[in-house]
Amino acid sequence: MTQPLDILRQPLGILRRQAAAIPGGRRAAARLLLLLLVVRGGALALFDFLVGDDWRTAAGVVVAVGLTALLAALGAAAWWVMPVSVALLLALSLHRFARRAP
Numbered sequence: 001m002t003q004p005l006d007i008l009r010q011p012l013g014i015l016r017r018q019a020a021a022i023p024g025g026r027r028a029a030a031r032l033l034l035l036l037l038v039v040r041g042g043a044l045a046l047f048d049f050l051v052g053d054d055w056r057t058a059a060g061v062v063v064a065v066g067l068t069a070l071l072a073a074l075g076a077a078a079w080w081v082m083p084v085s086v087a088l089l090l091a092l093s094l095h096r097f098a099r100r101a102p
Contacts, residue, residue: 054096060089 051058064085071078 054093056096057089057093060085060092064089 064082067085068078068081071081
């Protein structure tokens with residue numbers, strides 16, 4: 001029988017075969033576990049894609065989108081927020097990278 005932590009390290013094909021070999025109600029539980037692992041992997045991949053190496057830039061984009069939505073809801077011109085935010089976040093990101101580089 002597989003240990004709980006071993007399940008996280010196995011490829012999905014092996015997990016599918018093991019889930020198919022379990023009789024009755026335990027098979028449904030194994031399929032649910034497999035589904036949860038797939039969802040977890042997808043969520044981690046999405047997080048890695050969106051945040052990447054610099055969480056500060058991702059947080060800055062979230063703040064900029066929120067500020068844009070707030071200004072638009074108040075009826076103010078909000079078109080300028082994102083271009084200014086992107087230029088500022090890019091400059092800050094490049095500054096942090098240049099400071100780290102040898």
